[in-house]
Amino acid sequence: MAMTFSFFAVIAIVVVALIGALSGLHFVFGVILPYAAFAIFLVGFVNKVLNWASSPVPFRIPTTAGQQKTLPWISDSKLDNPTTTIGVIGRMVLEILFFRSLFRNTSTELRSGNLVHGPAKWLWLFALIFHWSFLLIALRHLRLFVEPVPFLIQGIESIDGMLQVGSPPIYISDLLIIAGVTFLFMRRVILPRIKYISLAADFFPLFLIFAIAATGILMRFVFRVDIVGIKTLLVSLANFSPVVPDGIGVIFFIHVALVSALMAYFPFSKLMHMGGVFLSPTRNMANNSRAVRHINPWNYPVKFHHYDEYEDHFRDVMKDAGLPLEKE
Amino acid sequence: MYDSDKIIPGLIIFVGLMTFPIWSSIGKAEPKPEPKIDTPAINQMVKKQCVEDTHFMKTSHMQMINDWRDKVLRDGERYYTNSRGEKVMMSLQNTCMKCHSNKDKFCDTCHTYTDVKPYCWDCHIQPKGIKQ
Amino acid sequence: MSTPKTKETSRIDFNPPSEGWMDTPVKIKPGIYCHPAKPEKIKDVDMPNAHSWSPLHDDWNLPENWKEIFFEGMRERLDKHRSFKIFMDICVRCGACADKCHFFLGSGDPKNMPVVRAELLRSIYRGEFTTAGRILGRLAGGRPLTKDVIKELWYYFFQCTECRRCSLFCPYGIDTAEVTIIGRELLNLLGLNINWIQEPVSNCYNIGNHLGLKPHTFKENIEYLVDDIESYAGVRINPTFNRKGAEILFITPSGDVFADPGLYTMMGYMMLFEHIGLDYTISTYASEGGNFGFFTSFEMAKRLNSKMYHEAKRIGAKWILGGECGHMWRVVNQYMDTFNGPADFMEEPVSPITGTKFENAKSTKMVHISEFTADLIKHNKLKLDKSRNDHLKVTFHDSCNPARAMGMLEEPRYIINNVCNYFYEMPENTIREQTFCCGSGSGLNASENMEIRLRGGFPRANAVKYVHEKFGVNCLANVCAIDRAVLPASMDYWVPGVNVAGISELVANALIMEGENEREYNLRGEEIASLKEEA
Numbered sequence: 001m002a003m004t005f006s007f008f009a010v011i012a013i014v015v016v017a018l019i020g021a022l023s024g025l026h027f028v029f030g031v032i033l034p035y036a037a038f039a040i041f042l043v044g045f046v047n048k049v050l051n052w053a054s055s056p057v058p059f060r061i062p063t064t065a066g067q068q069k070t071l072p073w074i075s076d077s078k079l080d081n082p083t084t085t086i087g088v089i090g091r092m093v094l095e096i097l098f099f100r101s102l103f104r105n106t107s108t109e110l111r112s113g114n115l116v117h118g119p120a121k122w123l124w125l126f127a128l129i130f131h132w133s134f135l136l137i138a139l140r141h142l143r144l145f146v147e148p149v150p151f152l153i154q155g156i157e158s159i160d161g162m163l164q165v166g167s168p169p170i171y172i173s174d175l176l177i178i179a180g181v182t183f184l185f186m187r188r189v190i191l192p193r194i195k196y197i198s199l200a201a202d203f204f205p206l207f208l209i210f211a212i213a214a215t216g217i218l219m220r221f222v223f224r225v226d227i228v229g230i231k232t233l234l235v236s237l238a239n240f241s242p243v244v245p246d247g248i249g250v251i252f253f254i255h256v257a258l259v260s261a262l263m264a265y266f267p268f269s270k271l272m273h274m275g276g277v278f279l280s281p282t283r284n285m286a287n288n289s290r291a292v293r294h295i296n297p298w299n300y301p302v303k304f305h306h307y308d309e310y311e312d313h314f315r316d317v318m319k320d321a322g323l324p325l326e327k328e
Numbered sequence: 329m330y331d332s333d334k335i336i337p338g339l340i341i342f343v344g345l346m347t348f349p350i351w352s353s354i355g356k357a358e359p360k361p362e363p364k365i366d367t368p369a370i371n372q373m374v375k376k377q378c379v380e381d382t383h384f385m386k387t388s389h390m391q392m393i394n395d396w397r398d399k400v401l402r403d404g405e406r407y408y409t410n411s412r413g414e415k416v417m418m419s420l421q422n423t424c425m426k427c428h429s430n431k432d433k434f435c436d437t438c439h440t441y442t443d444v445k446p447y448c449w450d451c452h453i454q455p456k457g458i459k460q
Numbered sequence: 461m462s463t464p465k466t467k468e469t470s471r472i473d474f475n476p477p478s479e480g481w482m483d484t485p486v487k488i489k490p491g492i493y494c495h496p497a498k499p500e501k502i503k504d505v506d507m508p509n510a511h512s513w514s515p516l517h518d519d520w521n522l523p524e525n526w527k528e529i530f531f532e533g534m535r536e537r538l539d540k541h542r543s544f545k546i547f548m549d550i551c552v553r554c555g556a557c558a559d560k561c562h563f564f565l566g567s568g569d570p571k572n573m574p575v576v577r578a579e580l581l582r583s584i585y586r587g588e589f590t591t592a593g594r595i596l597g598r599l600a601g602g603r604p605l606t607k608d609v610i611k612e613l614w615y616y617f618f619q620c621t622e623c624r625r626c627s628l629f630c631p632y633g634i635d636t637a638e639v640t641i642i643g644r645e646l647l648n649l650l651g652l653n654i655n656w657i658q659e660p661v662s663n664c665y666n667i668g669n670h671l672g673l674k675p676h677t678f679k680e681n682i683e684y685l686v687d688d689i690e691s692y693a694g695v696r697i698n699p700t701f702n703r704k705g706a707e708i709l710f711i712t713p714s715g716d717v718f719a720d721p722g723l724y725t726m727m728g729y730m731m732l733f734e735h736i737g738l739d740y741t742i743s744t745y746a747s748e749g750g751n752f753g754f755f756t757s758f759e760m761a762k763r764l765n766s767k768m769y770h771e772a773k774r775i776g777a778k779w780i781l782g783g784e785c786g787h788m789w790r791v792v793n794q795y796m797d798t799f800n801g802p803a804d805f806m807e808e809p810v811s812p813i814t815g816t817k818f819e820n821a822k823s824t825k826m827v828h829i830s831e832f833t834a835d836l837i838k839h840n841k842l843k844l845d846k847s848r849n850d851h852l853k854v855t856f857h858d859s860c861n862p863a864r865a866m867g868m869l870e871e872p873r874y875i876i877n878n879v880c881n882y883f884y885e886m887p888e889n890t891i892r893e894q895t896f897c898c899g900s901g902s903g904l905n906a907s908e909n910m911e912i913r914l915r916g917g918f919p920r921a922n923a924v925k926y927v928h929e930k931f932g933v934n935c936l937a938n939v940c941a942i943d944r945a946v947l948p949a950s951m952d953y954w955v956p957g958v959n960v961a962g963i964s965e966l967v968a969n970a971l972i973m974e975g976e977n978e979r980e981y982n983l984r985g986e987e988i989a990s991l992k993e994e995a
Contacts, residue, residue: 005599042346046339048549053335055542058758061794061865063627063635065893068867070820070831073838074874080893081867083820095631101556102631106889108559108919113470115565115922117889123556127631143443145349147359157443164447167394187555194555196476197575199601202553224387228438232360238349247383268592273632276550278338281543282633287867290824293797295329298540302759303506304766305665307774310745313666314675321676323744324702 003189006203010211010258017257021250029253030233031242037260044267049275058296060289063282065104083288095283099124099131123187130180133173134209136160137216140173144231145238166221174217181210201270208262215255225249361437369427379408379416379423390446393420420452431455463491463910466954469566470918474559476570482583482603486571486612488515491911494618494904497658502651504662505760509651520611526650527605531588533649537642538589544642547634548585551578557626557636562897563619566915574626574636577616581643584609614652617643619912621901622755622787623860628893640902645757653756657903660752664764668747669714675744681717682742685727692985693968694977697734699742704775706741707812711768712783712829713750713941716962722944724983725784725962729829732964735971736813736841740781746771749788750941754795755903762799765791768826769800779809780826784962786901786940789828789868790861797824814839828862830871830939833967837878843972848979848988849880851995852935854966855927856883857920857947858895859940869893872939872963879970884931890923900946913946914953921954928955934995936960 020029066077080100082088094100107120140156143149149157161169185206188198219225229245230252236243266272278284311318311326318325344351370376378385380392396418399405407415417423428434431454439446477484493515502510509529513520523529538545557574559565564572571577579601586593587602594602603609622637647653660670667674673681679701690696700706712729716722733740746767753760772780782792797803806825809818816835818827836842854876862868869892876883890896899917906913927933936947936958947960969982982988 042343046343049335049339052542052545052549053330053332055539055545057329057331057542058540059795059798061543061635061638063624063633063864064867065628065864066867067869068820070818070868070871071816071835071838074834074870077867095633099631101629101633102554104629104894105556106560106629106894108565108889110470110472110474114925115919117887123554127554142349146352147356147441149443150352154443158445167390167446168444191555192475193558193570193573194553196481196570197553197555197558197573197579199553200599201601224391226383226386227442227444228361228386231442234349235353238353240350249387268590270550270552273550273552275342276546277632279335279542279546280550280633281546282627282635282638288820289794289797290792290821290826291819293801293823296798297329299798302763302766304763304770307745307767307770310668317674317676318744321679323675323679324704 002198002200003203006200006207009204010207013208013257013261014211014215014254017254018250020257021253026244026248026253027242029257030244030248031237033260034237034256035242037263041263041266044264045272045275048267048272049279052276052279056297057281057285058298060285060287060294061281062285062287064287065101068287081287083286083291085286088284088286092278092284096277099128101283102127122183126180126183129176130184133176133180136173137171137177137213140171144227144234147231147235168220174213174220177213178210178217181206181213185210205262205265205269205271208258208265212255212258212262215251215258219249219251219255223249223251225252359441361441363435363437364430364433365428367427367429367434369429373427378427379410381411393424393448396420420448425455429455463914463953469911469915472566472568474564474568481571481576481579482598484571485608486615488611488615490516490908492619492909493615493912494654494656494906494909497651497653497655499651501655501658501662502653505665505763507651507653507756507760508649511651513652515611515614520607520652522607522610522650526607526610529649530605530610530646533646534585534589537645541638541642543635543638546632547578547639548582548589550632551575551582551634552632553579554631556629556631557634560626560629561636562621562623562625562899562919563912563916566899566918567912569619571612571616572619574620577620578634578636578639580609580613580616581639610647610650610652613643614647617647618654618904619916621860621897621899621904621916623897623901624864625860625894625896628864641754641758644755648757654903654906656906657752657755660903661756661760661764664748664752668743668745668767670748670750670752671714671718673714673718673747678714678717678744678747682726682730685717685723686730688723688983688985689727689731692981692983693731693973693979695731695734695973695975697730699730699733700740701742701744702775703741706775707739707778708741709746709768709772709775709777709780710740710742710783711746711749711780713785713788714748715750715941715945716783717747719945721948721960721965721984722941722962724965724968725941725944727983728962728964728966728968729783731968731971731973732833732836732842735843735973736836739812741775741777743771743775749783749785751788751791752903754787754791758795761791761795765796766800768796769803769805772803772825773805778807779821780806781829781832782826783829784939784941784964786859786861786942788861788941790865792824792826793866796826811835813841828868828871828939829964830868830875833964834871834874837875842967844879844967844970845972846879846881846970848970848982849966850882851988851991852880852961852966853882853884853931853933853995854880854935854937855886855924855933856891857886857898857924857936857938857943858891858893859938859943860895860897860901862939863893863895867893868939872937875963875967876937879966882931884927884933886923886927890919896920896923898940898943898946899950901942905942905946910949914950917946917950918954920947921950924951924958925955928958934958935966937963937966939963 064081066080069076069083102124105120499510583603592600620640627635663672716726753764803825808822896919900913951958
């Protein structure tokens with residue numbers, strides 16, 4: 001059900017964009033929709049992060065994944081159990097760029113009554129492939145938004161296309177993102193446990209991203225479009241002086257509609273893990289709470305059982321037991 | 329602990345990166361590529377038309393040229409029959425560049441604009457007087 | 461009710477049913493759950509909505525405005541804890557956590573996968589607190605809060621030991637412990653605690669320790685241990701209680717003065733302190749290191765924890781030395797200073813024997829006994845005869861909290877290697893930061909839930925079985941009072957022939973004390989020579 005719904009939701013976006021583009025609503029699908037989606041993305045994203053930030057982190061709760069810093073002759077694990085800001089930055093870099101925690105992943109099986117734990121790196125590998133290719137693809141799209149094309153983007157573009165297969169050349173990142181998204185999808189269908197936990201909200205972004213990559217690839221190799229016209233449109237969007245040149249091609253509008261859907265959906269979905277990973281208190285805090293006092297802004301005085309009450313209650317037995325007393 | 333000293337700058341960087349195309353274009357004139365077709369060869373043509381129609385050439389010339397290369401080099405075919413039924417010699421230098429002799433004013437304008445780096449000239453000799 | 465045999469409990473299916481979890485109503489089974497908190501024990505500590513109810517009854521006698529209380533509680537906690545907000549929002553359900561939970565590995569119950577445990581609450585969050593969830597409901601992963609959902613939350617939040625193993629593998633650091641802690645807080649608002657937690661909380665609050673040992677009893681218990689030390693080691697020790705002016709206040713979980721085999725650990729502490737001539741005292745008022753309040757609510761944790769600083773201040777201690785305990789050290793390391801600091805009435809801890817400054821504890825002013833002992837050994841301050849432990853083939857169980865909320869991995873190993881000749885590590889995915897829970901932490905060490913305790917203890921026990929069969933390991937060392945209380949049952953069930961011991965017991969057995977006897981007996985009163993013969 002979750003999967004079917006998500007699938008048809010994506011199909012619906014494609015159909016609506018197709019009909020729109022065919023009925024000449026180019027300004028709606030080429031200008032208004034992307035503007036609105038980008039605004040929702042930006043405002044929604046910032047808003048969500050500010051909303052998180054409005055709640056404090058009352059306690060220092062890092063998950064320690066290595067030796068603590070104690071006695072000088074015991075070497076501490078500076079990245080997996082950091083005590084300094086530099087260590088925390090190192091931990092976060094490893095976490096965000098290389099998915100350190102996921103790299104630890106193991107898989108546990110029951111073999112003749114015993115649990116066998118082994119490494120399980122596939123999810124890590126394909127997650128890394130998926131996210132990095134997504135980033136590269138997003139970056140190299142800047143060639144269509146910015147004139148002149150920045151040097152860095154030119155570099156990414158030529159490395160990504162360096163296989164020189166066909167004309168226009170195949171991008172490595174295109175192949176990788178399809179591989180990544182397919183892997184992430186297949187495990188949700190094939191692995192019983194992952195299937196069990198998957199919601200519509202897990203399938204929808206996968207289908208959406210697959211559709212975006214697929215329309216992008218189709219646009220490059222099958223339903224060719226006027227790329228100069230597209231850049232003219234996109235640059236004009238960035239300049240806030242939108243013009244839609246003629247003859248761009250229907251598939252472009254479908255691609256844009258799908259991307260717009262992704263942008264507008266982003267701030268309200270699990271995709272916010274992009275922002276959330278930076279703010280995760282179990283990862284972005286130093287394990288130094290015994291050396292430096294962490295302040296809880298809503299710390300309030302509580303009622304506790306005072307020693308005097310205790311002694312009042314137990315004075316006689318304490319006296320009999322020979323325990324020292326404040327008041328005889 | 330709110331860490332707003334880290335979150336606010338982080339968000340500003342995020343918004344800055346996301347809106348890079350917007351602010352980087354401020355104050356820059358919007359250059360639209362205008363490929364020139366006023367070469368002597370084209371000017372002499374009575375009916376100014378390419379191998380295929382303009383829309384096809386705009387969107388798909390790279391696929392056609394790539395196809396030509398494969399046919400010539402791998403299959404030894406030399407001629408291409410276009411949609412008008414005309415036979416055209418499949419040759420970059422002798423067909424394409426015969427008319428479009430102004431690589432810098434024709435090919436390069438759009439290629440530079442969209443950051444496309446065709447590898448035609450890895451093998452073919454560029455028209456004289458043009459730096460790669 | 462009898463506990464099923466290992467043949468049955470080790471047959472586990474990790475593949476969930478085809479029916480989705482939202483469509484599977486909770487089925488509460490004996491052997492899995494703990495008895496509800498007694499209303500008077502809730503009232504003892506002024507917590508809300510104390511009432512009588514039974515998990516097996518249809519009606520749990522919830523207060524009339526239970527829904528409002530629950531949602532209001534959620535709203536308040538979302539505002540107070542960024543962790544809660546983020547962990548409700550960003551899970552992508554990658555499933556990396558699924559086979560990391562000892563309860564899932566031991567029971568195969570799909571709702572024990574950490575991701576589902578959190579989704580039980582997340583679905584309520586989405587249904588009530590997100591726009592998409594309110595409009596799209598199920599399609600957006602939301603579901604309405606019903607009385608059945610409350611039962612489900614109760615059942616599964618009391619099948620999580622807050623061990624944080626799943627958090628280690630989560631790419632976003634989502635910590636199920638955090639979700640469970642807050643989930644239990646919410647249930648407590650409705651008066652739905654378990655008695656195994658609530659009664660110790662009440663005891664600890666009013667009497668001084670979880671076990672409810674009154675001052676004279678507490679003292680007497682320790683004096684019995686002193687007698688035992690005299691008979692087995694020939695040394696007379698005179699510990700002091702509530703003594704003003706002592707340099708160090710020593711606090712350990714009350715389990716160590718009450719039950720086997722924690723008792724031997726307690727004897728170990730006292731022998732160690734005697735050996736080095738430590739100026740310390742034990743409090744009958746702050747006679748609990750552990751903190752079952754932490755399994756109830758942050759506020760209750762803070763209320764119980766306050767006593768430590770309060771007592772240190774009263775007697776004028778320079779710093780506090782803490783015994784071997786798991787969640788006690790989660791609280792001390794990550795919460796105590798924030799809760800009840802600053803402890804500016806004490807001094808930065810310095811070992812009076814070696815002069816070592818414990819800079820890592822300079823603010824909280826509380827040092828772990830293993831940190832303290834490792835430092836003593838490093839400076840050759842202990843006279844040790846390792847060979848007295850030669851009949852032991854030792855392995856070390858990292859307790860969840862010292863491992864994953866502190867990172868105390870090397871200190872205990874260093875100590876063991878200096879007091880034992882035979883030490884073997886369990887497989888690498890089951891130790892250090894990847895250690896498995898004993899199966900009964902976070903207040904779930906009752907007897908009525910023995911089946912889930914043993915199931916949850918299976919991954920740990922199975923790793924012990926590996927070294928037991930491979931190296932003949934017969935001693936499971938640890939630094940946690942709950943481990944000492946529960947692992948014997950787990951070992952008897954899964955790996956008979958393995959004893960459980962606190963590290964300080966091993967230290968004391970190897971300690972060459974001034975004026976000691978021939979040391980023919982260990983602290984358990986067993987003849988060492990015959991143990992060696994057996995081994």
